[in-house]
Amino acid sequence: MTPPPPIVDLPVAGDGTAALPPLSAEDAARSRDRFRVHHARNRGRRWYLLWLLVGPGILVMLGENDGPSMLSYATSGATYGLGFFLPFILVTFAMAVVCQEMCMRVGAVTHRGYGQLVLERFGRLWGWFSAGDLIFTNLVTLIAEFVAIRVGLAYFHLGAGIAAGLGVMLVVFTLSGGRYWRWERIVLGMAVFNGLFLVAALLVKPHWDSVGHAFVTFSPFPHGTFNTLLLLIASTIGATVTPWMIFFQQSASADKGLTPSDVRHGRYDTVGGATLAAVFGCGALVAGAALVGHGGAPGLGGAGFPSALSHVSGATVGTLFALGLIEAGAVAVLTISASTGYAVGECIGAPHSLNNSARGAAAFYGANVGAALVAGAIILIPGVPLLSIALNANVLATVLLPVTLVFMILLANDHELMGQWVNRAWLNRIAVTIVVFIAVCGAAYAIDSFLQVVHLV
């Protein structure tokens, strides 16, 4: 058996031996995962090592391919056909990779979550602002996820009560093991079914020349008013880079136990997740484009997509799209609830780990289940303007996203925390360009909409 790595940096007891620090149940669980990583690395089992280390990157990217995002991509396809937004999805996922790689690296090097680091390094005001912003936008996004599950289930003639119950039960079930590894593998297993959107895209038999032309030329460019174009760009960005992703991947990387020696695999995980998510997102857009010339995007925020696709491309496509929406909503409910739990635990200084028991991390588990319960309950209230809430929440999330990203860049450049793992100059230039681009798009839409509401334009 390969010997474990030497015990380093431990305090020394009076008799000159290393004084062992307190070891919690959470530490013991994480150590067992690290044991497997250590042995896979020492024995040169490359594929097994990759299997052990992937997770947060794929989950965050496929989690962001959530119900509203897939409906948004499909709506773009049904409204504008195969054009600008197809390659633009790739651009937004490339931006997401830059942001999420920083989160993974900061989590692996510091072993602390984003909320905790912002609170400790930049003060309570920014720490609580970040957490408050996240909790609010997460809650509203969770409502939209339950709506997506409801839309998918409605295709099978199942009601809102089942959607709410299914979402909450999934959260409780996945949390019940008290192990990060178990939670991650269950959610990864579910996230694989995001690929249903790609199968649906292949079944609608798209015009491949148009797909290739769109990727090469970013055209045809969408028509419409300036405000509509800004809304579409802001919502596409909001469908790919969001505050919860920043919180989730950094906290999950720390909770999984990643270390600086795992950063390379963390990058594979992030890039692999983004590639899968971009392909599946393009799948949703291509499937939606089948409705061009057949009435375009269905009304009610895309609620009629599965039925419309069923009429135009066959029952199999409609069924796949409906199942895809249920999966997309369910996976996002799990990851977004987890990010809410991490944010609450980190900001109040309470235990916050999936390797802890529900009794040992009551606030973390309570916030996790509580967020899902509140969102599930809201979709059962008749007359609540769910679509308006979801749309404005996405815009607000996009507008506030630059704040989250600025702190991410500051943390990734913090020499005291990161040492040799700080951002390179070229990465900073790309990251700052992305923040400025997102800030300009979000602010332009917010200002233009505001001026229209007050009748100044």
Added chain:
Amino acid sequence: MTEREELIAYLEADQLVAERSRPLGRATLSRRTAAALWALRIFVIVVGVMVIYTFVASLGS
């Protein structure tokens, strides 16, 4: 090596819960960064108010 020692050996020293709970000090910000954070505060307040106003107005209509 005891089981406890072995468990600790597979973790980095600052990966233990006891160590992660130890608060870090405040970051030292350059004047340029501090100014940028003030600009960020103003951005958040101005644009956030616009979005919330737009949302409330859209509910009314």
